[in-house]
Amino acid sequence: MARYSPLVTLPKQTLTESGLLALDSSDSEVQLITRSFIELRSLSPIPLPVPASAATNIDPNTTPWSDRDKDLTVTVTTHRIVFQTKSSSHFLHHCAVLPNEDGVQATGGGWTSNRSYKIHLQSITHGDFYMIFRSGQKDRDAVLKQLSQALKRRQWEEAYNSSTSAKMGMHSHGNTQTSYQTTSVGIDAILKRNQDRHDRAKKLTQDAFGKGASSHKHKVSKDDKSKEVETLFREAKELTAIIHKYVATLEKDKRNQSNGDEGEDTTELTDMLQDMGMITALTKKTAGDQYHELLARQISDFLKQNRKFSIRKGGCGIMTLTDVYCLYNRARGANMISPEDLLEALGQMEALKLGMKLREFEDTHVKVLQETGFDDSVMSKKLLEYIDEKEKEKSKENITSVTDGFKAFFGQSTGMKVYVGVTALEAARVLKISPILANEQLLSAERSGYLCRDVTVEGTRFFRNLFV
Amino acid sequence: MSSTFQFPEFYSFPPFFTVQPNITTREKQMALWRELILSYHTSKKIKTLVVHDCPLWKNSAIRRELSHDDVKTVIADFVKSGHGEWEDDTHTRCRILWRKPEQLASDIYTWAETNGYINNVCTVYELHSGEDVDGMSFDGCDEELLRRALAILEDQGKCTMFKGETSSEDGIKFF
Numbered sequence: 357m358a359r360y361s362p363l364v365t366l367p368k369q370t371l372t373e374s375g376l377l378a379l380d381s382s383d384s385e386v387q388l389i390t391r392s393f394i395e396l397r398s399l400s401p402i403p404l405p406v407p408a409s410a411a412t413n414i415d416p417n418t419t420p421w422s423d424r425d426k427d428l429t430v431t432v433t434t435h436r437i438v439f440q441t442k443s444s445s446h447f448l449h450h451c452a453v454l455p456n457e458d459g460v461q462a463t464g465g466g467w468t469s470n471r472s473y474k475i476h477l478q479s480i481t482h483g484d485f486y487m488i489f490r491s492g493q494k495d496r497d498a499v500l501k502q503l504s505q506a507l508k509r510r511q512w513e514e515a516y517n518s519s520t521s522a523k524m525g526m527h528s529h530g531n532t533q534t535s536y537q538t539t540s541v542g543i544d545a546i547l548k549r550n551q552d553r554h555d556r557a558k559k560l561t562q563d564a565f566g567k568g569a570s571s572h573k574h575k576v577s578k579d580d581k582s583k584e585v586e587t588l589f590r591e592a593k594e595l596t597a598i599i600h601k602y603v604a605t606l607e608k609d610k611r612n613q614s615n616g617d618e619g620e621d622t623t624e625l626t627d628m629l630q631d632m633g634m635i636t637a638l639t640k641k642t643a644g645d646q647y648h649e650l651l652a653r654q655i656s657d658f659l660k661q662n663r664k665f666s667i668r669k670g671g672c673g674i675m676t677l678t679d680v681y682c683l684y685n686r687a688r689g690a691n692m693i694s695p696e697d698l699l700e701a702l703g704q705m706e707a708l709k710l711g712m713k714l715r716e717f718e719d720t721h722v723k724v725l726q727e728t729g730f731d732d733s734v735m736s737k738k739l740l741e742y743i744d745e746k747e748k749e750k751s752k753e754n755i756t757s758v759t760d761g762f763k764a765f766f767g768q769s770t771g772m773k774v775y776v777g778v779t780a781l782e783a784a785r786v787l788k789i790s791p792i793l794a795n796e797q798l799l800s801a802e803r804s805g806y807l808c809r810d811v812t813v814e815g816t817r818f819f820r821n822l823f824v
Numbered sequence: 825m826s827s828t829f830q831f832p833e834f835y836s837f838p839p840f841f842t843v844q845p846n847i848t849t850r851e852k853q854m855a856l857w858r859e860l861i862l863s864y865h866t867s868k869k870i871k872t873l874v875v876h877d878c879p880l881w882k883n884s885a886i887r888r889e890l891s892h893d894d895v896k897t898v899i900a901d902f903v904k905s906g907h908g909e910w911e912d913d914t915h916t917r918c919r920i921l922w923r924k925p926e927q928l929a930s931d932i933y934t935w936a937e938t939n940g941y942i943n944n945v946c947t948v949y950e951l952h953s954g955e956d957v958d959g960m961s962f963d964g965c966d967e968e969l970l971r972r973a974l975a976i977l978e979d980q981g982k983c984t985m986f987k988g989e990t991s992s993e994d995g996i997k998f999f
Contacts, residue, residue, distance in 0.1 A: 823852035
């Protein structure tokens with residue numbers, strides 16, 4: 357059902373696989389705050405024009421114009437304001453907001469008229485808007501604070517500058533940027549370039565961590581500590597880039613020293629850093645009510661995208677919560693999430709249709725995260741295959757070494773099949789999952805009749821179920 | 825008498841010696857145990873199973889044996905199925921009913937018919953140890969069990985019993 361409302365006149369926001377905002381990482385865009393129950397109302401007296409690119413199925417002549425969209429979720433990033441419904445996401449870039457102080461204003465909260473809390477947003481491209489906060493003043497003020505800060509900071513411009521200069525093969529930092537069109541050539545030039553890079557990195561680190569920040573061109577006031585943290589946030593991206601570079605150099609050096617084995621560690625480190633590149637550290641403060649949902653989406657993205665930590669590692673599609681917790685928190689580095697939050701977030705995954713869900717095993721109540729398409733019987737069959745294979749081998753060995761007592765007891769000697777079964781630890785190795793999970797898989801296979809058990813003092817072994 | 829008993833293949837299957845937690849699996853397992861106990865005792869012509877002294881519980885070839893509790897479970901299931909009876913209240917000796925009395929009764933009557941005992945008389949002793957019963961299901965059978973089978977036949981009007989000088993000389997007349 358096509359609606360013709362302010363939302364559709366805004367450009368479309370791309371989302372990740374799990375429905376998170378796809379932030380422009382090359383532009384170091386950072387998510388600042390998210391709030392829900394927002395109404396977006398256009399103050400334009402005439403219907404807003406439908407942008408040519410979005411003219412999918414809306415015909416302004418036939419579809420009635422509605423000047424408002426209700427129940428939106430709004431996310432403010434360093435670059436834009438994103439409005440989301442359950443099904444679609446649109447954004448307004450900060451550069452389209454009036455640059456002077458009138459751009460965003462608080463209004464509302466009156467006694468009789470104009471009671472709801474609003475932000476009056478003046479855009480160059482789409483006229484005036486009201487963002488009405490149904491949840492009250494607190495949310496409005498929080499959003500307004502972030503929004504006006506983002507507008508003042510004008511990060512998108514800086515990012516644009518740095519990205520263009522980065523194309524020239526440099527890590528620019530404003531006016532420290534130097535040209536490489538020097539006359540020096542050969543080794544001299546390389547050395548100089550290295551020296552320059554070193555200096556810039558040093559300066560950047562200083563800028564980011566403390567003192568330098570105050571003298572920085574962003575006019576950060578000296579005593580405002582929170583601003584320093586913001587600076588750190590901003591610079592964090594570039595810092596990682598520098599770390600990358602160091603690692604790369606390190607690796608190169610190692611390789612030059614012709615010791616191939618050592619290089620492996622550094623490669624792994626590089627990979628890790630790349631894998632862990634979290635774009636935005638999601639916090640309770642920025643996400644508000646949506647925290648757990650966003651967390652769920654982010655974890656889902658994290659587990660799907662990273663080669664190393666993929667939930668499909670070893671072709672299983674199942675993970676213990678301990679693993680999820682450790683991997684995810686390690687990727688966050690700081691600002692970790694609590695086990696309770698993880699549990700809550702994972703609990704929402706099924707409803708959000710993220711392709712994975714929380715599962716509790718029947719008897720042991722062990723909780724795991726598994727892909728929705730995950731099938732226990734696939735695992736069971738894998739186990740059976742392994743058991744059969746193993747017993748075949750053992751039987752071959754055994755034919756030649758049957759004891760006399762055995763012969764006497766059975767009245768026959770050769771061709772006897774040997775049953776060896778499988779322990780949880782072995783299963784863990786075969787299925788490439790943790791022993792806890794392997795045990796659960798064995799029990800589940802037993803429940804569904806694929807396996808049966810033998811309990812001895814040595815422990816429990818599982819066998820192909822020959823009874824059924 | 826057959827001295828070597830051919831053990832079924834699952835007797836060397838270790839899980840056979842652990843009572844299975846899965847109900848469906850356990851039912852099948854118990855059925856196999858019942859079969860094994862019965863066929864072992866019938867083919868070896870053993871009339872009584874002494875619970876603490878039964879070789880079946882242990883398979884030394886694969887170094888596995890039923891635990892004390894599991895033995896109880898298995899034998900209780902066996903008795904419940906009607907193929908065994910406790911000889912005492914302490915549940916240490918179990919009479920193995922090679923055939924259930926009803927089956928035995930019809931076996932005896934078929935034997936009597938084919939061997940010309942209808943309207944003739946034979947003794948209880950002849951029935952379990954006589955020359956004519958070689959290879960029959962009640963050959964060497966427990967006398968108590970045999971009498972129960974005969975009582976069933978009597979109820980059906982297929983024979984009458986009369987007292988002899990000793991209990992094994994009790995006579996049966998088939999109709």
